[in-house]
Amino acid sequence: MTVSAATWSDRAASLTGVAREDLPSVLGAWSLDAAGPSALIGEAAETIREHLLEAVVSGKGHARDRLAVGAWLGRLGDPRLRRPADEMYWVPLTLRTNESYKLARFPVTNDEFQAWADAGGYRDRAAWSEAGWAWLAGCADPWPVVAHKSDVGEYIGPNQPVVGVTWFEADAYARAMGARLPRWYERVWAVRGAGKRPYPWGDPFGEGNANTREEALGRPCAVGLYVRDVTPEGVYDLAGNAGEWTSESAADEEYLLAPGAWDQESLASWAKALTSERPSARWAGLGFRLAKD
DSSP: OOOOHHHHHHHHHHTTTOOGGGHHHHHHTSOOOTTHHHHOOHHHHHHHHHHHHHHHHHOOSOHHHHHHHHHHHHHHOOTTOOOTTSGGGEEEEEOTTSOEEEEESSOOBHHHHHHHHHTTGGGOGGGSOHHHHHHHHTOSSOHHHHHTSTTOGGGOOTTSBOOSOOHHHHHHHHHHTTOBOOOHHHHHHHHHTTTTOSBTTBSOOOSSSSOSGGGOOOSOOOTTOSTTSBOTTOOBOSSSSSEEEEEEEOGGGOEEEEOOSTTSOGGGGSTTOOEEEOTTOOOTTEEOOOEEO
């Protein structure tokens, strides 16, 4: 059903006076009609965007309602998203050894990765390692091909973490942005800090703290939607939503990755949980984030 601009104006007006704790259920009940965002203009769009953002950052509401709220915010333009050239994209951290580095506040999103791909990232030889360029030459379905398939819509929301990317693709994007993939110990330190936290919020794992299999969303969600999955410094989604490649190599030409994701049980969310995969591996729960010195 197509929703008219007048209807959206009425909906925007109806949000006035809605209690903050009720916003997720009210907004989550709105159908994600394909024609909806195109009918949203002017003050109505801005009003709804503001309420969506308030609902996201509040941490209130049922997970399913919040999933819909995050998806709406992504389609209307999520003001929390930045590009690697923006300092707000990064969170500065200092290791126990006093070495400083920066870690991305959020995992790389579909919005930023798609922009790079659209700008010719998959044709930019300078961004790819030798092994990555060789892999790309023999790959019939790199991420841009997969992302345009008809059955992947729930995985490609603009403000969701990009998933289904290989290590080669993640590494190429990082190089193109003048950054790199995190080292394993840098990611562990971001989660644990000096207090040696087992999870970004501390202990125990609890319920409703991260997008893992127990939440039963069955898909990635908007970055930062789980407001307790954040370190004191402000790094989000380290325990769930999408697993993350690192720059650290392992045996048998594999690379280490942090497995905590929407399709993994909470045991995979522990700060030191790790596994390894070949650089050509990919699945719907595996993404990455950037780091830089």
